[in-house]
Amino acid sequence: MNIALNIIGLWFFKGDSVDKGTIKTIIAEQAEEIEERRKKEHIIPREIKAGNYLAPNIALFILGVRRCGKSTLASQLFRGGTFGYIDFDDERLIGLTRSDLNTVLQAFYELYGSNLHDFVFDEIQSVKGWELFASRLRETKRVIITGSNSKLLSGELATYMTGRHIDITLFPFSFTEYIKYKGAQFGDVLTTKERAAINNMLDEYLKNGGFPEFFKYGRAAIDGIYNDIIARDIAQRHGIKHVDALRQVAKYLVSNSSQEFTYSSLRNISRSKSVITVTNWVRYMEEAYLIFKIERFSFKLKDIAIAPKKVYAIDTGIVSVLGFRSDENIARLMETAVAIELRRRQQEHKDEEVYYWKDHQQREVDFVIKRENKVMQLIQVTYASSRSEIKSREIENLKSAGGELRCNNLRVITKDYEGKERMANKTIEFIPVWKWLLAH
Numbered sequence: 458m459n460i461a462l463n464i465i466g467l468w469f470f471k472g473d474s475v476d477k478g479t480i481k482t483i484i485a486e487q488a489e490e491i492e493e494r495r496k497k498e499h500i501i502p503r504e505i506k507a508g509n510y511l512a513p514n515i516a517l518f519i520l521g522v523r524r525c526g527k528s529t530l531a532s533q534l535f536r537g538g539t540f541g542y543i544d545f546d547d548e549r550l551i552g553l554t555r556s557d558l559n560t561v562l563q564a565f566y567e568l569y570g571s572n573l574h575d576f577v578f579d580e581i582q583s584v585k586g587w588e589l590f591a592s593r594l595r596e597t598k599r600v601i602i603t604g605s606n607s608k609l610l611s612g613e614l615a616t617y618m619t620g621r622h623i624d625i626t627l628f629p630f631s632f633t634e635y636i637k638y639k640g641a642q643f644g645d646v647l648t649t650k651e652r653a654a655i656n657n658m659l660d661e662y663l664k665n666g667g668f669p670e671f672f673k674y675g676r677a678a679i680d681g682i683y684n685d686i687i688a689r690d691i692a693q694r695h696g697i698k699h700v701d702a703l704r705q706v707a708k709y710l711v712s713n714s715s716q717e718f719t720y721s722s723l724r725n726i727s728r729s730k731s732v733i734t735v736t737n738w739v740r741y742m743e744e745a746y747l748i749f750k751i752e753r754f755s756f757k758l759k760d761i762a763i764a765p766k767k768v769y770a771i772d773t774g775i776v777s778v779l780g781f782r783s784d785e786n787i788a789r790l791m792e793t794a795v796a797i798e799l800r801r802r803q804q805e806h807k808d809e810e811v812y813y814w815k816d817h818q819q820r821e822v823d824f825v826i827k828r829e830n831k832v833m834q835l836i837q838v839t840y841a842s843s844r845s846e847i848k849s850r851e852i853e854n855l856k857s858a859g860g861e862l863r864c865n866n867l868r869v870i871t872k873d874y875e876g877k878e879r880m881a882n883k884t885i886e887f888i889p890v891w892k893w894l895l896a897h
Contacts, residue, residue: 521627522746527603540575541565555586630667632894666774690745754812788840
């Protein structure tokens with residue numbers, strides 16, 4: 458990466474072709490940035506085992522919310538060898554076309570040699586028609602493509618790469634990764650002091666979230682990430698004119714993380730005349746990994762379709778910064794953290810589906826884990842540190858759902874209470890949230 462280059466001070470606008478010299482400069486500068494981050498920043502290995510999927514003829518897609526560490530993970534996977542990296546989310550590459558991608562490839566070979574075998578393309582969907590290029594290159598090379606929009610895998614790509622790509626979703630730091638980043642270590646059996654320390658770290662994690670940039674720039678970084686998602690990943694990408702209304706809906710959903718919503722209620726909030734419009738906005742937010750929703754459980758598909766949904770933000774830090782005050786609503790942050798972890802674990806258990814349960818008496822259980830046609834587990838989340846703090850309603854709702862859904866695997870995730878109880882021929886397990894989050 459120690460390459461002498463003549464830096465060409467040109468500015469390109471949409472419609473202009475980008476010359477090879479500028480592309481080489483951009484590649485070299487971005488490589489320097491990666492190397493500087495590697496030397497200066499505290500980078501930890503991520504839990505996800507993405508390296509198992511690296512092979513020629515198979516493209517690896519690393520997807521996830523903006524600034525969650527996708528590029529860093531891709532760099533880690535090729536660590537120890539030379540690889541070509543380019544981030545297309547660079548204003549100097551505006552106007553790059555499909556025909557320019559071969560020029561990018563030529564620039565890589567001139568910089569690193571014709572035997573270059575490994576490539577990372579970040580936000581390549583910015584170039585219209587990129588799919589054929591990526592499909593051709595991965596025939597003989599190891600290719601990683603990162604992106605902050607789940608639509609990256611749709612459309613023409615599905616046709617060109619059927620069965621020839623693997624996709625993984627990267628999230629902000631899990632609690633396990635958060636502890637590793639902090640440099641803390643805990644054994645299987647905790648002392649009183651260690652238990653207090655891990656609970657303090659949990660409170661920090663719930664309030665601050667897991668975006669790596671938070672540790673460098675504080676809460677201002679979260680605000681910046683959120684604004685980039687709205688402005689660039691949603692409004693700009695989809696040509697939305699009423700950005701203020703979009704922001705109203707987004708802030709409402711984020712600040713109501715763990716709560717039910719309907720598209721009709723969102724229409725009223727945005728003062729939009731169309732439910733279809735706000736439905737599309739929610740879909741765009743999901744595609745940009747800002748939020749995700751879960752359905753109300755029913756064995757009837759029609760009931761699932763018409764029932765309200767529950768929404769969760771992709772990170773508790775976003776909720777704290779842009780939504781309600783975390784010190785007053787820590788319980789909702791805790792439920793959000795559990796929902797995010799369940800979403801993360803679905804990558805290893807792709808046959809599992811996550812719902813919530815609510816009956817006509819408004820009795821509710823936070824999470825229903827279903828596999829094929831069987832309910833495997835029911836989970837209730839409560840911010841309680843002792844058995845006496847757990848409301849009887851939480852337990853009764855869990856028992857009612859267990860009876861109706863024929864599920865005996867009942868769990869209550871608590872702030873810091875642990876135990877087991879036998880009730881009405883069912884065993885209920887109580888587990889602290891920190892312990893559940895650290896379980897693998």
